[in-house]
Amino acid sequence: MSYIQINDLSKQYGEGEAAVLAVHGINFGIASGELIAIMGESGSGKSTLLTVMGALNSPGQGKYWVDKIDVYALGQEERADFRRNYLGFVFQSFHLIPYLSVRENVMLPLTPVNIRKKEKRAMAEEALGRVGLAGKGGRLPSQISGGEQERVAIARAMVNKPPILLADEPTGNLDRKNTREMMSLLQELNSDGMTIIMVTHNPECAQYARRIMRMSDGILLEDENDMKSNSCYGC
């Protein structure tokens, strides 16, 4: 069994004639430390697959294991703990909390953790330094640029050092320069041992991944391993 293992996974929305099969019969395994891009057109099921992998969306059928944990056999609260301990999320629209400062946004995953405030603050500062935002922790999200907001989202996703990072169209709202910086950052995190699974429709960004999966109509069409690229000129 791989570090991340998905067996015969299907997800259907709705019932009867209105039913839509978003993901159907997916099988794959991911080793620890991989950087994977899941590609596909809109409605191909890639985002649904990411929410299932994010322990946010129960599949109708199939099994999903992470580190030998049967994720959907966990209760709701244990699944929340699983997300906190194993996963970091980077959303397309950053999803920062507007009334919290940059530092506080980064500290959010540590909020339910029983450690001292000072320590939480130090961890947040370290994460912000890592994404190049040292000294901007006191600002509100509205007071920084889009590229910086994306980096805050990454800092938030990595602050508690989860082994897996899930990114949904992480460059969707960024210009070329910021996209390039973003992908470099993800590569850097990956080189530190973080498993990164990224959903994107941008083939040039996908080239940063060592493995690309292509989906269409909820089915996994291709699973290309060992694709390596150090440049992404179109990103």
Added chain:
Amino acid sequence: MNLWDIALRNLKRRKSKAAFVLVGLMIGVSAVVVFISIAEALTQNINNKLEEYGANILIVPKTENLSMSYGGIALGGVLFEVQEIHEEELAKIGEIDNAKNVAALGPMLLGAIEIGSHKALLAGMDFQVASQLRPWWKVQGKLPDEEGALVGAEAARVLELGAGKTVTVNGRNLVVSGILEATGSQDDNIIFTHLATAQAILHKEGRISLAEVAALCSGCPIEDMVRQISAILPGANVMAIKQVVAGRMETLNQFRKASYGLSAIVALVGALVVLVTMMGSVRERTAEIGIFRAIGFRSSHIMKIILLEAGIVSILAGVLGYLLGMGMTKIALLFFAAGGGHSGHGIAVPFDLWLAGAALALAVVLGLAASFYPARLAARLDPCEALRAL
């Protein structure tokens, strides 16, 4: 950064919503405080000023007499074994357990007299305690001395008496020192003089017909005093005059019941305001809750955040509601007092630690109870659905 910080930041951010919840709860709590404190202040006022109602215990000789009067018209009576009270026996009242509650003791001798062609009732009494036993008396003129008389309004009309005139009773001349303004009671028909004078005129030295006692009833069970006086005066019939007090207390109890009912309704409306506002707040925050859940907040953490917010506002509403309620009570009591012919300073609003604590507890219970459903709803939000709202 902990759940407290998130709750506080959100309250700061959504000031208008927090203010709406605060005002809703505050009105509910202050209404409860106003109604309860007014009822309590009036009760205390009645208790404190009970002596102003005059005599509330009557001591009469024990008799087998059946009253033969109806609608104020005396039809005569059947007397079997009338015992009289000796004046010195009244001194024993100073020995009862609740003697300190006796504000005034007024012996009275009654006897029929003839003035010209008219029959009248002569009452001998102690005018030193008249102001305590009959605070409602208004005298045109002055209270009499040993050789004087105070004449009831109706008696003065019938006997054509006025201040300064002399009236001859059983051969003794009494100078009318004052006329009693109409009271609407039997006092209007009586000629009052000093007890010793009346005893001399009626040839009943050392004897009295009845005695009136003004007992301070604040914290004193009047029935106990009646029992104690009965025990030391076995030949007397001791009765509590409770109608006036009972009537007032009954009115107050009805006011109190109505107050509690109104308080409950206002508090319920306050709770509904909290419920509706918190529901709206949760709906507004669906996406935010989705993010919290996605990054590992448990349902219980979400509930805690919502309930912490409600708790903080509720505590504030409890304190402010109590202060507002006490302020409104003071203002309301000015009107109550003005309506009752008093000066407004007469009714004090006591600081009640119990009420303050109860107001705070009520605010917190109402706030948390009304926020529980929205908090539960927020905690149960499907994180995937919530994120889709983004």
